[in-house]
Amino acid sequence: MSDGFTEIGRALPRKEDRRLVTGRGRYLDDLASPGALHVSFVRSPHAHARILEIDSAEAAEMPGVVGVFTGRDLDHMTTRLRLAPPIEGLQPTELTTLPINKVRFHGDPVACVVATDRYLAEDAAECVTVEYEQLRAVTSIAEAFAPDAALVDDSLSSNLVSHQTLSVGDPAARRAEAHRVVEARFALHRHTHVPLETRGCLADWDDGRAHLNMHIGNQVPHPLRSQLASRLGLSESQVTVMSPDVGGAFGQKIALYREELTVAALSRHLCRPVRWREDRMENLMSAAHAREYECRTRTSVSETGRILGLELEIDEDFGGYCFYPANYMARVIALIMTGPYRIQDYAYEVRVALTNKCGAGPMRAPMAITSWVMEGTIDAIARDLELDPVEVRRVNALGPEDLPYKMPTGEILEDVTPRETLEMAVAAIDVAAFRERQTQARSEGRYLGLGLCTVIESTTYGSEFYKSAGIPGSGHESAWVRIEPSGVVNASVGLMGTGQGYESPLSQAVAEGLGVRSEDVTVHMGNTDIAPYGMGSRGGRGATAGGGTLYLCALKARERVLAIAASMLDLNDAGGLRMRAGQIERMIGDDWQKVGLALTDVARRAYLDPLVLPEGIPPGLDFSQSYDPPAMTYSNSTHACEVEVDLQTGAISIDRYLVAEDSGTILNPIVVSGQQQGAIAMGLSGALLEQVVYDSSGQNLSATLADYLVASPNELPEFEILHHHTPNRRTPAGIKGMAEGGVMGAIGVIANAVSDALAPRGVTIKRLPLTPQSIRALLREAAPSSMKRTQS
């Protein structure tokens, strides 16, 4: 931990827990709104179909129904979403608020029923009849790219919505020189976010003031406000976005979704508050999906396993609609693929397909597949050359002597420690002892495996990143810090927490910068009339972008406080002064000593006695600051995991899981630990259980939580966490981001561990999830036909 901090790094309990664990949180459904109308969406039962006619006459006459609105109606109330950033290879797209001519996935909303309560709205929604002409559904990447494929978006020339390539150095020449060229394949399946609290909003149009109050659990209130205002033809001063407590988001609550815009437009149209609570089936089917990729690597290696060149192909299934530019997620995978390894000759090709499935979006670690692809490639090299996988990692890993390291894509790695975390993890798991156990177990017919996965986690995402990614908005954050007349501190930043536990760590960043106790700082988030503009919470940027900005703003406040204190102490300047826990201290000799002056005294003077302030110092104590962090900061970690595979059932049990992680300066170890555990749990849950399933006609078969399986604590092991802290030299207080790397590492490490366990049976994991039935299928395929299955 960095020296000298008194507030940063404290294990301060999460401030929000008082209300959250005593059942006094206020979520969307806790907000009363007398007379609010409720909506229910009529959704498409087909994956791909023309809308011929919508008959809502019967529904409109039903009790309590205020109206039934279709895509045509909404097209008069809202503008369309056009995404056309100047990015080579990206086709521009345009969306209406609700579909008018065609539905593009099972669950696509085609009409919105507004009624006096949700029950009546659902009764009426059943009575809206939609006549469809079914079209051939595109349900896989291969189908999307087939020459005769049906077009998912009729306005595009093909389903290849985004296509980028890059070649750095000379990978083809490296291939020609290589001792061996190793090929490997990785297919990650479709996931969805499953926040405990589904999407929802309460739109309250005040016709007198011509103002919309939009209550919505959202990660990015300011960009959402800009979107909402623009799509409704309002100014930003006519829209206030307010996020109450939010029960999870994981990337699902960034975009302005069509349902939410519909609700806002209808509140304005009807001059009534209108609310929508997405139900679980809608959430699983129609909110946003993620992670469906097929990747291939071709690696040129020397005899010792040294990587000479890497060629990567990424295909992504983006679903039916672009709520984000289609290059957004896959681009980061390609950008950081080489990660912890010394590779300079590198090429990639990224192709993104539109299909008749729910639209894709970022999900906690949008680049999650990266570490599995890179580390699975390393293991493939080790297998192919019969080398120790630990040695292949050592031969290629970046060490301190390589830093700062410019990756072939131009990304700069600095203050990262992949070799150190690798060695920590290898030592802690005791690889040699494991190999002995593994050999012994195999002789008893038991199959143990060890996986390793080193992660370079891209975090923070400054303006430079978003600009090059084509995402509207910038990557900077703003903050204000206000010391009130009594000396307590209020502060605000543009982030919005959705369960991370921001309130303590962010108040610690303020307290550290200012010199007060974190307990005396309150951080306000989620109301666009109160919070300053910021890009919000996404991409592991809360700590650096949010905490960093607050810290800088607090430093500015401290400077003023000390200047006033100096004048109150009749000193010429504040040179020998500091503040700790709200008390002014002065360096006397070699010691800091209290001088009997507190922040409360300074605040009183600033607010209530401004006439005696020194010349040039304005009354009051409020400060603002903006900060644009680096395009990226990088954290790193190495995951290690031991598994046992039950050959009879295909079940996988995790015997041990550990991670050595370097996430720089830690604002609050309780919150960081929660993020580490949560991220690993999410990664393992995804790799082992979760899967969005569409059949070949595009029907979603995983629309309940009995079908879309999420891990519970029963399915997860204890996680051992080893800490390593290397501050980032370019950020305030050395902060880096974290909270997504655990997902990346967990997916890679479990896949690698299972491949290791099943190596004697000739099985390598190329496709997730690791369901017991898929493991059995691999074992059946691998078994020589003469070999009969035997029972243990």
Place this chain on the structure above:
Amino acid sequence: MKPAPFTYHRPASLAEALTLLLRHGPAAKPLAGGQSLGPMLNMRLARPAHLVDLNDLIELDSLRVTEDTLEVGALTRHHRLANAPEVQRSLPLLGAAAASIGHYTIRQRGTIGGSLAHADPAAQLPLIAVTLGATLVISGPDGSREIAAADFLQSIMTVDLRDGELITAVRFPLPVGDLWAYEAFSRRHGDFALVSVALSFSRDAEGKIVALRLGLGGVDTVPLRLPEIEARGQGRLADENTIRDLAIATATAIAPEDSEQVPAVYRRELAETLVVRAFKAAVNREEGA
């Protein structure tokens, strides 16, 4: 996820419940623990016009052991079955199966009558009832009748229950073999099993298998008892060879549904594995291993 409109009834007696069920015929649905019916109502997969809540009929929450029967009232919760000493003593297989249902909160609400009437092919209690040859007591407009569990369960969520009828009790014949096991394979703790096995037998003085009962869940539209496998095992030593032979024979005897998600061959493999594990668990428990 809001149910279609219905009228809610809460009868105070069995007679009143039966009257309501008869009056509303197919439009009525009894509500016991609600652990399956609740979600089905919310998803509008079940849309009864009348919901008859049985939860005041506490006389149906009962356990009675006689020399030759364990009688379980239809409203008995899984939690009680899993923990009642009289079940532990007389029919530990039933208690173990009940203990494995869902999660703690589900077991507090779910009832044996509800589970049988719902007839999920992978559920625990229908499997135990079929394997042990339980009889259901059903009350209706013409008094009460009895029917074997195996006859009552007709297909997936399809049972022999006519308008105005209600399961009031389940009778398990006693005694059963003193060796037993319930083995299930599910994706997560508390999920419905992909395949489950219920096993009960005794060993005679020479160690040979007698009174063998073997049932499988999740391999057909209803839980299956396998009399031909029972006959095959009868009189043999419960050794490796016998166990493997019975397991392979079981896997051959069943014809599970084939789906992309869970192929038939996988369910067969699980059946084979679980039969082996059930025998081993039963023998190990007796031998204290």
